[in-house]
Amino acid sequence: MTVQSPPAPTQAPTPTAAPGAAPGRRQRFARVQAALRQTPGQLRGILVVLVVLIIGAGVTGMTAVLAKSAVIEETTTQSGRLSVAALQLYQALSQADATAASSYLTAGGSSQTTRDTYQEAMRDATVALTTASGQVETAADAQLVAELNARLPVYTGLVETARSYNRLGEPIGATYQKQASTLMRTEVLPRADELQHNALDQLSESRSSAQAFPWITAGLAALALVVLVWAQMWLSRKTNRVFNLGLVGATVMLALFSGWLAMAALASATHTERSHEDGAIPLELLAEAHIATQQARAEESLVLIARGEDSAAEERYAAQMETLMGSGGLFDRLEAEYGDDPEISDALTAAAEAASAWSSGHDAVIKLATEGQYTDAVEMAVGEEDDSLTNSFNTLNAQLTEATDVSADRFDQATADARRSLAGAAAGLATLALLALISAAVGIQMRVSEYHA
Amino acid sequence: MMNRPRSRWSAPLALVTGSALLLLAACSGQAGIDPAEVDVPTPLPEGINFEPDISTAEADDSCDPLASYDPGSITAEQAREQLDSDDHISIGISQSTNLMGYRDPVTNQLEGFDIEIAEAIITELLGADAQITWVPMTSREREDAVNNDRVDMVVRTMTMNCGRWENVEFSTEYYSAGQRLLVPKDAGIESAEELTADQTVCTGESSTSPSNIAAVTEAQPVTVPDFNDCLVLLQQGTVDAVSTDETILAGMAIQDPTIEVVGEPFSDEPYGIAFQKGNTDLARYVNGVLADMRSDGRWQDIYDKWLAPRLGDATPPAAKYQD
Known part of the structure; x- marks a missing residue:
């Protein structure tokens, strides 16, 4: 990485020293200690700390954002x-x-x-x-x-x-x-x-992993900011110069980095939550309602196919209708959650009405079938007339589909928003971290060079 | 090539192959999922029992199940008083027993041996323009249906036995059925005795059929809630034979030219018409009508129309009276 380009003298002896040799290591430690007692050495020390913190923040921030986009991508793919x-x-x-x-x-x-x-x-x-x-x-x-x-x-x-x-x-x-x-x-x-x-x-x-806040990155960035501010105060005391342009630039870059990170993370979390609340949850409930409707219809037909001689099918029909219309059933839950939602409440009400029309019609059909008017029962159940069960069943399905379409749009919208809130964040955060690093290095290197002049 | 164990290329080749295999293993270990192992799906009806209880209940011979009430001099007028209305009657039937009582899927008309027997009786009782409510029911509902006034009588392949005599009144026997065997024509099975222990025989549950089967053959009985499932299982090859009342078997055989009813009946299933317990007047009157139908050829006409083509010639069962 280019960020390591300003050669820090503290690192210089490392390649020449015999690796693992105890006296060499002690010598090196002593030399570092000696260097740190002098201002240029101290400046280089600060730079090392800053490099570590900024690289840390940059890398973890970028990974976090990339992971988030990947997860959001995954939810749509x-x-x-x-x-x-x-x-x-x-x-x-x-x-x-x-x-x-x-x-x-x-x-x-x-x-x-x-x-x-x-x-x-x-x-x-x-x-x-x-x-x-x-x-x-x-x-x-x-x-x-x-x-x-x-x-x-x-x-x-x-x-x-x-x-x-x-x-x-x-x-x-x-x-x-x-x-x-x-x-x-x-x-x-x-x-x-x-x-x-x-x-x-x-x-x-x-x-839940897409909604998690990147705490490590935030912590590293905050720490880097503290070190930067402290370093500037310390430098202005030492050198009687109020501003070190490099360090000021690094501070600004890092502040922007933190702001962007927080915004992107919070916005994407909010949109992801919205996609769940307004999209995924109603979609699932509506799908369950759809399925219960279809299965009840299948059981109803089976009762008639068995010529009214299959009481098990009638029980299964009743169970599906209970899932749909019973107290605490799917319609109740949809009504409780989305009854005051102007875009889908009409469809939900119409669906519930169709379901109760169907249910009472079904009872009439079963009565006809068990009283010997089988042909009339079949006609009422699967015929095309206005008062036929086919009609109520189709209306119920159409209304559920309408509510489903609205919820699906909302889900897509929210996921798209979540993806947009992360757009460019990875590259942007990396660039800002890099610029902060270069600024800090240039600023400190300029100070150090003054001592050698 | 195969005879030269070490060619110049064998070492590098092994190396390349080895590393390629390793690479492949590494790749498939990550991305590949082992191919799923799936059993061949066999569609089965719900409630099928491959090992039903075949313990034989003590034969209940505390009564003579065939003995009904002598018609005497009872009139249609007296019998009608037993009904709720003068021109309306409800009959419990099956709509799904081919040839006996079923609704033709094309015409949606009720047809069959039971239906025509019932129609002949109703015409005598109420005249030709009687209003009839045909009430479809399962065999389990039959006794309650007459006793709870849901129907006036049940004409639905109902076997008379002493247990049922406790709960309902029966007419005289209107058809003498027995349990027989339905097999594919090319199976070469002539009777139930020829079946072996590793063959299966399908029959309806909650009837005496499983123990009747066990009494004449080593084959394993398999029960299903609805005997119509037996025909499907036979066609699909899941079972080797079907055994139940010959009337029902005839209704199955007529739907598939590759299967046939074989062997002699190995049980007695006398069919009777059921009435509410205590309603002997209606039973007496119906017995009178049945006696006329036996002698004037109406019974024979109905039998010849529905059952003779599959079960051969037969004569009406003789009436037996207890008083």
Whole structure:
């Protein structure tokens, strides 16, 4: 490093002395002691201390900032993308299952729209899984991705078998559809869920390290400032000159260094926190709501696919709706946190209304089905009329998507702000530290040279 | 090359290879994750039991399960008084038992042997324009459904036995079923006795089927909550055979041309129509209708339409009365 260029005499004997030789070392120590009793020696001593402190502050400051940007980068790329991919995977799979199950009920008349929805959901799921597999960093996650990959074709195979039998009018299709949903519910979704939680854990670890304040750098910089100020006072007493321009310059550079460091660290921490509070948390809650909605829909269809002879599916439907609408459920938590947020409160209210409309409609459907009006029940559940459950379900989904979009924008915004607050900080801090070092060295070297003149 | 153990290049080559391997090891140690090991996923229905309890319950012969009430001279008028309404009746059925009681996925109409037997009885009881509520239910719900007034009668592949006689009234036997075996046609299995200990037989849970299977074969019974899962498991090769009432097996066989019902029945499953406990008037009237259907060929027509193609010819079971 160029900062070591002003040759400090105290260091000069080092290469010639026999390494490790005790008398040599004692001699050298004595010489240093003698030099430090004289002003030039003392000046060089101060310079050494300053060099160490400023280099320390510069290097740790730069590393801290680089580490922070890397972490922020990571939240938007690596584990960030893993958690997003895992979430998309979970959502897409739930949607695929809900669509496959409800379109089974419409039999030959399954509309092109529902078919498209199923195929798009499967495409989203496989794309998300591919993204996730490129992002995994642990053996456990890699295992999960492999297990998910192995199960998806089995799932789609079952769904298509169910469809074929359904077209042929063979009732066994219903059992295939049920088996597909069982595979999804018991083997696939739990793994997608686990993958997502692993990613979120990694993300929150990264976040807390991104928010940490660089105390070591701050301490070193403060110490260097104290030494600089003390050195100037000491020098002005010794030499009757008020200012040593070099040391004044070093002080200014170091003050700027400290200010920039503090600002960058605090701003990035605030933005990271904001990305979490306004972005990541609502995103997760909304995603959970989405998933519960899709799974409740799948269970509802299964009740009807089993011709009203599957009470377990009805119980699972009730459990999903409880997660969504029960007291302390997802809607309650979203309402408590974001009910007074003008941008998403409307969507949340509309979503809750759609959910309760759906829930009461569902009860009517089950009543119809158990009283023998099966055809009417199916029509009300998966038909396209205004009062059909399809309608409430679609509205609920659309409102949740709207709130999700707002939260996702906020997350992106806050992460971008955090990244911007660190922009150039590493290079800037390094430059300032370097300039402070050169200034201090030049200032002190000029004083020293006066003694030799 | 292989015969020359030390060529001029062997030492440097070994060195280069060695360091390349080391480098590779160092790299893969950091970035690579071992390839995951994944078992072949086998889709299984929830609640499948590969080692069900097959302890045989003491055969309950404290009664004659086939003996119902003599129709005597009871009239449709008297029987109708047992219903809540003059022109409306609720029947407990299955909507998912192919050939017996099921909803056609294409037409959404209820069809099957049980359904047509019930329709014939209702026409006699209430006339052709009766309002019928078909109430789908699981086999476990049947006894409660008649006793809690949810339905007036249950026509749903229900086997009469002394335990059930304690809780409900039954009609005379309207179909004489038995447990048989469903296997792939190319499996070369002719009867349950031919199955070996390392083969598996799927059947519905909470029935006497597992112990009936254990009584005639060494094969391992596997139970599932819904017997329809058995057909899927047979098609997927997870089990080697399915065994349950022949009527249900026929409903499965008709959906897949590569499987067939084989062997002689190895259990007696007399089907009866269930009524609320104490409602003997309705039972008597229905027995009268059943007797007419046996003699005037209506029973035969319904059997020939639904079951004969898969189970062969049969005649109506004789009625048996206890008084």
